[in-house]
Amino acid sequence: MESQEQRVQRPAVRQAARVVAVAGAALLVVGCAQVPLGGDTASEAAVSAPTVAAAEVLPRSLAGSYLVGSQAMRQFDSGIAQQHIDFVLNAEPENRAVLTKAFAVSFDNNAYNRAFALARIFDVSEQKNPLISLALAVEDIQRRDYAAASKRLNDLPSSSVNRAIGPLLLAWVNLGQGRYDQVEQTLTGLSAFTGFSALTNLHRALIAAAAGEHAAAIEHFQTAGAHKPPAALRLTLAMATEFARGDNRQAALSLIESRDDPLLDREQVIAHLQRTDSTSPRMSVAEGAAEALFDIASALHRERQNGSALFFARLATYLDPKQALGYLLIGEIHESRAQLQRALDAYQSVQTNSPFRLMANLRRAETLDANGDKAGATAVLTAMMTRQAGNPEPAIRLGDLHRRSEDWPQAIAAYDTAIARLTANEQANWSVYYARGIALERAKLWPRAERDFLQALTLSPDQPYVMNYLGYSWTDQGINLDRAEALIEKAAVLLPSDGYIVDSLGWIKYRRGRFDEAVTHLERAAELRPTDPVINDHLGDAYWHAGRRNEARFQWRRAQLFDPDPELRERLQTKLRDGLTAAGSDDRR
Template sequence: MSGPFPISRAAALAFALLASQAAAQAPGAYLAARSADALGAVGAAARFYAEALEADPGNVALMEGAALNLIASGQIEAGAAMAERLAELAPDHRVANLALVAAALAQGDHVAARERLAEQPDAFLPLTRRLLEAWAAFGAGDVAAAEAALAELSEPPIFRLFADAHLGMLRHAAGDAAGAIEAFERAEAAASGPTTRLSLAHGAALEALGRDDEARELYERTEAASRLGDPTMAAAIARLDAGGATVAPVATMAEGAAEALFGVATALGGDSGRRFALAHARLSTHLRPDLAPAQLLIAELLQGDGQDEAALAVYAATPASDPLWARAQIGRAGALEALGRTDAAIEALRALVATNATSLDAQLALADQLRRAERFDEAATRYDRALELAETGGDPDWTLYYQSGIAHERAGNWPVAEAHFLRALELEPDQPLVLNYLGYTWVEMGHNLAEAQAMIEKAVDQRPDNGYITDSLGWVLYKLGDFDGAVTWLERAVELAPVDPVINDHFGDALWRVGRRLEAQFQWKRARSLDPEPKDLARIKRKLAVGLDIVLEEEAEAARGAASAGDGG
């Protein structure tokens, strides 16, 4: 069959230039391509695969690498050109066929898309194939064939959910809003609750039939289900309040196919399918450039591969008018932080909060960023504001009290921190992270040691392979004078978290107290080499110089002196 994607002369020239760059270095290009591929550097990988192809132009594996990485890096026309070459040598190749069908749909060529889907059915993931078959049939005006394609997605249950969601969008686009609602209701039941894209489409169908109150209830229920709120649902509610007309989220073949590819990309988003997920998401935005959720997914996938500069460019493409713009700014701040530009990240979030003062999402993002930057006083203030916002919509999630407690504890506001940790435990009893943090802090302060031990033991039971929680149990035993028990648990903690300076330091102290002094000095030296906090480093050096016994005597004397001074004597 003829290729469905008409390659422009400019694209062909661009691809030829890409393929010929540094051709003299082609023998090393393959290794460079594999290295870039492994690192998730999709742009560099595409370039090096093209260079390697210069020396071995018929190599299918190199073509696959080039095509996949060109598409994943957003170079869709060059990727489609490579897919044409790849399909000639490997007609059933998955990447090539996916790219060429998406390209055909983007051009409005439902005939070419349906032909390729029919001729190479095994070249597609089953879910992708049926969804694209349905939207290509819709583009041809064959709604019955479209519904028949979706009916093939009966198992597993997640396929049925996708099928009903797309059946609803397809029916609404075909003018059958009542039939769309039936399909959306089945999809919502299968999803065990509302989701943003499904509720947006379902609500639009309800509004089309004048059932605005039901649409509002759906939007509000979906927003309430999100811990941080749902800006897309909030925008839909605001539009209803203003009397604005609804627009079906999908009206054309290309828009439906974009939703399909975005949905599959989301399902594939784990580590094992990250590159293929990225390709699906890129093709989705090629079909529909304004699909902001897909753009954010692309940026998140790039960040997951450490490609933060590329992610910044994607976040920047989200227009300020889109409900997801604030989420894009939060993502942008995360990318800036990953690039070591912490001050820029904080300033970006400050600007966001200044224009979105009632956004819990924005306040929490700024608070988290300040906490990670160890600006704990500022972080605590922002967490307090986030708690105020969260409390207006009901009881905040336990995680917010936990994070706020950490910031207040590190800022020296222990009474507030303790109250927040205890509140977190009221909301989520036996939560191991909270049990550990509160229990460990009590141990460090010498308070409630028996209760702290019980809390930490409960945390260890739930997270036996967590080195930090195991360290807490060893340390409480140390504080209680059970040095043999402390050694047992702290040795286990060091095995679980071997490069943590605090855990190695604790283990050294316990070893010293049971008479294993050479081993203690070894652990202190190891702790010293692991970049401990300045205060801890000074204590470690002193222990290495004079031993733990003298350090403890010096600390006790200093404490007595401080107490005497406090008593005025």
């Protein structure tokens, strides 16, 4: 029996926690223009420009270095970009195009002092750059020069992004200037943006809380939906903090207890709420402005404008070095660019006492594994399992890690721990039973695997990948064929263009002796997955029994081209030499 892992497509058992979806406000900026920083577009992942052998290209000419630096920026190699852009800048220190690139590269390298110095050189010109002007306003906020920040924000060059972030930052600057009564009028500028009501209410609440207006803050939090599922985690945490500051600790704890969220570090959050009271420090103007910058960064990220999102997230963490969600978003963007060490640095920047440290550690473990450090990833997850004694999520992630490396006993042990920690047989838990079932099946512990697949379907009956895996397993063992066929046919209706499921449909027709039907489905599967060796092998078998011997041999030869595993390669060689029966593959049971 060939490996299920070779031939059954499955989605990730647990998707990595994505900061914007899980923790950030669920907001979209409609019509945000692309920001010319960092060289990405809405299709950043598809960048296919020729690779610059930048390490071998030393600055020699201005034109050459400008081109090499620009290409390095497009390829997210900020170190090489800095080297070449600086070479040009030294020769042409007032060139606006070079200054813009030098500012962007310095910012990407976390060289904030240098970036702001370059921005101030640029800013003396009458022709302003929207983002450089915004960055200087952020620097004014960081220096608590609210008068300068207010003037700069009111004079921001127009762009769709600045029209969104300008009123948010101005509202916080108004608070810094003691003008709380002007906040509401300032925020009305956001009413022109579709979908911004939740964001506006969030910042009304945060500003009211920062101003000590407890009743108004709670009212705005309620308007924003902070007390209702599925409110963003940061929104719920902010409202719970305000309840605790108003000496209503029971309401604060009830908000947290109402959330069934495996990414919530309850121990950290409850400790925070227990020590929060009316004397606790309130959110500063810089921290509130950082929240606004993160909101715009997350919205840009949703629009797949990752260069712009990264710029705003860096502004957020510059203003507030404790801005955990900003670091998580920075790490996620670096991961998408295969800059794994930079992603790890960002995740490590989340403070150990942050409510989002659990989320950061989960991402760190996944990135360590992707970077080839399975031992490091295992150590992170094992420590989290110990510390988060009642939380199944670290154990699930550890099981996934071992499953990816085909360490079946360790995967099973981790999933056993995770399932023991599940508090209820809820629909969302189907994926954990499915994952353990895969590990058990691969470890040849079929009775237990079968129970897990059936449990997964009990919890969520319409999961096509579970139906396919179970149906194919039964088919390959020659048992429960009626039930197997029904499951696979249902899976094929749900996912008619999935090549692996269509292959399973053809395979059960084959195993039941209906070769013409089998050929029809297997030809379709081979169209959908033309380079899968097992599907090509199956089609060859079906052709053979349909009397199409030359076509069968063609498919078996074709299967050899697509890197079959040693066991399948040996069977293919035997079939090509002796025919199907001699290969021992004619047992349809």
